[in-house]
Amino acid sequence: xxxxxxxVAHRIALALFFAALFALAAVNMQWDWIPDYAAKILQGLxxxxxxxxxxxxxxFILCIPIALAQVCGPKPLAWLAHxxxxxxxxTPLLLQIWLLYYGLGSIFPYVPGLRxxxxxxxxxxxxxYAFVALTLSFAGYEGExxxxxxxxxxxxxLEAGHALGMHPFTILRRIWLPRxxxxxxxxxxxxxxxQLKATPLVATIAVVDTYAIFARIRQETYIIYxxxxxxxxxxxxxxxxxxxxxxxxxxxxxxxxxx
Numbered sequence: 449x450x451x452x453x454x455x456v457a458h459r460i461a462l463a464l465f466f467a468a469l470f471a472l473a474a475v476n477m478q479w480d481w482i483p484d485y486a487a488k489i490l491q492g493l494x495x496x497x498x499x500x501x502x503x504x505x506x507x508f509i510l511c512i513p514i515a516l517a518q519v520c521g522p523k524p525l526a527w528l529a530h531x532x533x534x535x536x537x538x539t540p541l542l543l544q545i546w547l548l549y550y551g552l553g554s555i556f557p558y559v560p561g562l563r564x565x566x567x568x569x570x571x572x573x574x575x576x577y578a579f580v581a582l583t584l585s586f587a588g589y590e591g592e593x594x595x596x597x598x599x600x601x602x603x604x605x606l607e608a609g610h611a612l613g614m615h616p617f618t619i620l621r622r623i624w625l626p627r628x629x630x631x632x633x634x635x636x637x638x639x640x641x642x643q644l645k646a647t648p649l650v651a652t653i654a655v656v657d658t659y660a661i662f663a664r665i666r667q668e669t670y671i672i673y674x675x676x677x678x679x680x681x682x683x684x685x686x687x688x689x690x691x692x693x694x695x696x697x698x699x700x701x702x703x704x705x706x707x
Contacts, residue, residue, distance in 0.1 A: 467640050477674050485665050492661035493682065494499040499657065500686075503579055504643055507586025512625070514587060516596035529591065536588025544585065550579040578650035586643055593635055597628035631702050637694035639640050641687050658682060 482489075517529040536544070556562055556571045572574055601624055609619035648659035662679040664670060 477677075478581075478671060480676075481665065481669050481671060481672060482672075485661070488661050488664075489658070492634070492656060492658040495656065496644075497686075499578065499647055499650065499655075500640075501590065503582035504586055504640055506579075508645050510583065510587035510605045511594050511637055514591035515598050515628075515677045518591075518595045519598045521544060533588045533591045535679065537592070541581065541585050543645055545578065545581040545649055548581050549574060553603070555579060567602045574650070574653040574655050575652060582643065582646060582650070583669060585646065585695075586639070589642075590632075590639055593632055594628060597631040598624065600631055613654075616666065631683040633698050633701055637691055640690045640694065644683065644686055660695040 514532065517525040518533075521529070543605045553571065556568075561573070562568060605623055605627065606619060609623050614622070645658055650657055651660035651663065654660075659679065662675045665675045669675075
């Protein structure tokens with residue numbers, strides 16, 4: 449009880465300290481540039497949120513077959529899935545983005561007839577490359593987590609489904625996958641925050657996200673600290689929102705288990 453009270457007091461003290469710090473910054477620093485760039489900041493923030501949500505959803509959907517292949521798939525598929533996760537987890541995300549955009553993307557202009565095809569505008573747009581890179585990254589990391597979650601589901605629950613005559617796909621949909629997701633929910637918060645912190649890397653291939661907007665503000669106004677402080681606060685608020693949403697879904701999951 450005493451330790452809990454100390455922890456709460458510590459958090460309150462930190463919150464007051466940072467509130468005082470930001471209040472001091474707001475009073476003594478230069479913020480008159482914000483109205484001029486407010487629209488661009490909101491546009492960049494919208495792109496960051498869309499990129500975060502879309503790649504996280506697509507990556508989570510992709511990680512399910514990757515995890516299943518490692519747990520119960522044939523050996524060739526299990527080997528491929530394991531190597532995919534190893535490569536994704538073992539190489540920098542920035543390198544993966546560059547290999548897709550500057551490597552694969554540089555091959556397409558030399559394909560005969562491709563410049564006249566309907567898909568050409570998408571092949572020269574950096575957004576699809578950023579989406580694919582972040583999706584594969586999330587799938588690679590979460591694929592290993594889901595592999596452990598699938599393997600950790602009690603065999604008795606699956607055997608009960610077989611005993612009731614359920615189809616294997618029905619067992620996966622109604623027992624195995626929901627139980628695995630419940631097990632992985634506590635780690636999903638950290639994965640989503642890591643995904644959020646990875647989104648600024650797409651600015652290196654000319655995707656105009658939140659980070660790119662603030663970098664442009666610094667270049668155009670020659671103001672250094674204020675844009676960086678506002679950028680840090682923006683990512684802190686987004687991370688806090690992710691944490692609150694994950695805690696909400698965890699609480700709902702625990703309530704369903706106890707009911």
